[in-house]
Amino acid sequence: MSAAGVFIAFEGGEGVGKSTQVALLHDWLAGRGRAVRTTREPGAPTAVGAVLRSLVLDPATTGLAPRAEALLYAADRAQHVHEVVRPALAAGEVVVTDRYVDSSLAYQGAGRELAVDEVAGISRWATAGLRPDLTVLLDLPPEVGLARARGRAAADRLEGEPVGFHRRVRATFLALAGAEPERYLVLDAARPADDVAGDVRARVAELVGETP
Numbered sequence: 001m002s003a004a005g006v007f008i009a010f011e012g013g014e015g016v017g018k019s020t021q022v023a024l025l026h027d028w029l030a031g032r033g034r035a036v037r038t039t040r041e042p043g044a045p046t047a048v049g050a051v052l053r054s055l056v057l058d059p060a061t062t063g064l065a066p067r068a069e070a071l072l073y074a075a076d077r078a079q080h081v082h083e084v085v086r087p088a089l090a091a092g093e094v095v096v097t098d099r100y101v102d103s104s105l106a107y108q109g110a111g112r113e114l115a116v117d118e119v120a121g122i123s124r125w126a127t128a129g130l131r132p133d134l135t136v137l138l139d140l141p142p143e144v145g146l147a148r149a150r151g152r153a154a155a156d157r158l159e160g161e162p163v164g165f166h167r168r169v170r171a172t173f174l175a176l177a178g179a180e181p182e183r184y185l186v187l188d189a190a191r192p193a194d195d196v197a198g199d200v201r202a203r204v205a206e207l208v209g210e211t212p
């Protein structure tokens with residue numbers, strides 16, 4: 001376990017349903033009387049995060065070098081862990097984040113074709129080694145997720161990358177999960193949201209000592 005609380009990350013490509021599942025898990029945990037903190041990257045509810053989120057996601061941010069992009073995501077993560085995640089874990093809360101380190105490995109590592117182990121090293125330093133107790137990977141072909149995401153809002157800077165970029169991202173998420181299956185729950189996100197949520201609850205119930 002991470003500190004006194006429980007740390008859960010949702011990961012996956014664009015439009016796979018992370019925000020939807022984070023909200024459903026929040027409601028289920030809160031309904032059971034658990035103290036639960038939902039958060040996200042980039043731009044967790046911190047003043048620094050808000051500035052970094054708009055910088056990295058704004059399509060008007062042109063010419064950003066891949067290494068600079070990786071460092072900006074890592075800076076956002078360092079602030080997030082310092083200001084939100086560690087204090088909540090220390091208070092015994094269940095912390096549920098929409099994206100964490102694996103997003104940097106997939107998007108900056110595989111997507112931008114930086115060395116994944118070097119990107120991992122930056123995040124390890126940024127977080128002082130804090131890892132989730134469980135990562136829920138929502139898996140979808142990128143064409144399906146991008147269509148869902150684009151039906152909802154204008155494309156941000158990363159979402160606007162070609163489909164080959166998003167295929168590398170998906171493959172890397174799956175490889176990370178495959179390398180440490182005990183730390184991951186990989187779910188087919190093409191199913192109805194309530195079915196996905198049921199599988200999430202079953203696994204989280206084991207982790208936090210609740211009945212699903």
Ligand SMILES: Nc1ncnc2c1ncn2[C@@H]1O[C@H](COP(=O)(O)OP(=O)(O)OP(=O)(O)O)[C@@H](O)[C@H]1O
Pocket residue numbers: 013014015016017018019020021148149152189190191192193194196
């Ligand atoms: N299981 C599902 N089946 C079909 N549509 C879904 C499902 N889950 C979520 N959606 C819809 O897909 C869209 C994207 O969902 P959501 O915002 O939860 O995804 P996300 O992974 O957080 O997206 P992003 O990566 O862009 O932040 C929304 O319109 C949502 O209502």
Ligand SMILES: Cc1cn([C@H]2C[C@H](O)[C@@H](COP(=O)(O)O)O2)c(=O)[nH]c1=O
Pocket residue numbers: 014040041042057073099100101103104105107108156158159
């Ligand atoms: C944490 C993190 C995120 N990204 C990318 C992935 C998405 O394209 C955006 C975030 O948008 P969302 O709608 O809030 O999911 O940022 C990234 O490239 N690297 C990261 O570390």
